[in-house]
Amino acid sequence: MHGPTAALCLAWALALGCAHPLTHEKPGAVGVGPPHGAEPPSNDTELLELCGDESGLDAATLSANGTMLLFRGERVWERSRGGAHSRPLAASWPELGGPVEAALRLHRRQHPQEHDSLYLFQGEQVWAYAGGQLRDGFPRRVGDEFPGVPGGVDAAVECHPEECRGESVLFFKGDTVYSFDLELRVTKQRSWPGLGPCTAALRWLERYYCLQGTSFQRFDPVTGEVPPGYPRDIRDYFIPCPGRGHGHRGPGNESRAAAGNRCSGLPFDAFSSDDTGRVYAFRGGQYFRLDSGRDGWHAWPLGHAWPELQGEVDAAFAWDKKMYLIQGSQVSIYLSDQGYKRVEGYPRALHDELGVTSVDAAFTCPHSEKLYVISGNSIQLVDLMQTPRRAEVAVPLPHAQVDSALCTNDGVFLFHGPNYHKYESVAELTGASQPAPPRNISTDFFQCPQ
Known part of the structure; x- marks a missing residue:
């Protein structure tokens, strides 16, 4: 099954009786989230605190099943179609012992050791997890795992080859962007003054986002250009805040x-x-x-x-x-x-x-x-x-x-x-x-x- 037919299977499973769900991930990817109706309930008090905090997020990336992970302080939030729920970082990554400064998931099916690894950054060190377990040899110095990339990065996001002219990772530190080529293992510095510092970065639906406090901008991962209409508020798009959302703003x-x-x-x-x-x-x-x-x-x-x-x-x-x-x-x-x-x-x-x-x-x-x-x-x-x-x-x-x-x-x-x-x-x-x-x-x- 392929093309539009396969693409409809997940959404139409009830009506069309498709044999398997489609995630629109690369072949072999895990499903798109918990079964319908099985999402852990949101904690309304914690969600209101998250929505009311003007400091924004520490990091953002996707989980292995394609849901959005939002990091702030000692907790991580996972978005699902049921809303959002949080858990302590220590519940999933007990080795960290503190907040995350940047997060990154690599999808490299041709490189099984790295494929679907989750990288969490703290200062000069990076932790890599596969299947929920800390990979051997980690934590490591950021510069040892990604030569030419300094420690203390503010944000990181994988750059897919079909969108970025090669398989790479973009690291943000202050006003400088470090583009790390995953095949050549070399780093090039870039300056994108129109984008500004990013405290978190995210790839979502083939689009790239730079988050700063409660605002975000979409950007071109090759040129750093930002289209008209930005910045926007992350609480209207990425965080399911009660009474918010881009449909709630303005006349009509x-x-x-x-x-x-x-x-x-x-x-x-x-x-x-x-x-x-x-x-x-x-x-x-x-x-x-x-x-x-x-x-x-x-x-x-x-x-x-x-x-x-x-x-x-x-x-x-x-x-x-x-x-x-x-x-x-x-x-x-x-x-x-x-x-x-x-x-x-x-x-x-x-x-x-x-x-x-x-x-x-x-x-x-x-x-x-x-x-x-x-x-x-x-x-x-x-x-x-x-x-x-x-x-x-x-x-x-x-x-x-x-x-x-x-x-x-x-x-x-x-x-x-x-x-x-x-x-x-x-x-x-x-x-x-x-x-x-x-x-x-x-x-x-x-x-x-x-």
């Missing part, structure tokens, strides 16, 4: 909060999957990414993944390593390789690009150049290889209205309101006289309570 906060609540039952504006297997659900100017259980529980602003994009997405589909995002009478195209970059000259008029004037939903099926456009209660075919593109004669659908649509190796899915309808193929959809039985989006996609 109630509607944004509802749109960002996966279990609200509100309709979704669009669904799509891309060539890399990432699966997205769009609603209210925000998106959920469903191929990873780490992300399917939290909504993000569109600009987080697709720079320059604002407003709401009416329809979305992927083809030829590009993502097409339709807003009203315009369409924007983003290259899918190494993060999304908008193609120069876009947005363009929908009619000029696709040969249609209106779109309620759109989808392409895997390894096909055929685009299906739904408007009202009819569907049209557009050959994406054709120039200029034009729509064929419309065919009636057994649905009076559709909000969004998606096609994977498992079939075709039409969404309307809080429900979706599954068809084995486009032929079954267009040949149906009645809608397929409705199924609940929140329950099956997001594992919300019925």
Whole structure:
């Protein structure tokens, strides 16, 4: 199982009966977290203390199962879809004997000794843990384990080769960044004055973040550049603080909060999957990414993944390593390789690009150049290889209205309101006289309570 089909298995296990969960980690990775309903309960008093402390975090990284670890003082917080829970550092790492100054997890499947090791930094020393056990020979001097990197680093984050032109680690100390090449075992110093000191650093959903106190900035791991819209408050994004979150701020906060609540039952504006297997659900100017259980529980602003994009997405589909995002009478195209970059000259008029004037939903099926456009209660075919593109004669659908649509190796899915309808193929959809039985989006996609 691969591509969009595999990517949907975790979120749709209840409805589709997939044989195994998908984590969207590299092959062989451990699952995405505790079983649904099995998360340890949050301690509300400790969480309020964490949210009220303006000093921020000491370090941040991911656990072996992909959940976020947040270090502060003598405790570590672990985020899960049930909220967050904390435990003393000594409960997991008794050898430390004090707070952590930086944290790092390496994912190097070709190097079994280092693979999935958790590195915790204190002053001149670094501890490395594998499978919860301290590795032989540790603690070591930071400079012995990472030649050229000084002790007393403020933050560290692994830099994946597909995003950083090589397998490396970024270490932050004051205003200086030390880039350590994991293959060559050499260090280069960098100066990124626009980024500023980082007290913690984190890679999350192929994006890199520098945390300082209660603020954070996203940055390019190659150039250090920070996109517009930063800094932001970590308590609105990374810490599940009661009454906070980016949906709670500014005018219209109630509607944004509802749109960002996966279990609200509100309709979704669009669904799509891309060539890399990432699966997205769009609603209210925000998106959920469903191929990873780490992300399917939290909504993000569109600009987080697709720079320059604002407003709401009416329809979305992927083809030829590009993502097409339709807003009203315009369409924007983003290259899918190494993060999304908008193609120069876009947005363009929908009619000029696709040969249609209106779109309620759109989808392409895997390894096909055929685009299906739904408007009202009819569907049209557009050959994406054709120039200029034009729509064929419309065919009636057994649905009076559709909000969004998606096609994977498992079939075709039409969404309307809080429900979706599954068809084995486009032929079954267009040949149906009645809608397929409705199924609940929140329950099956997001594992919300019925």
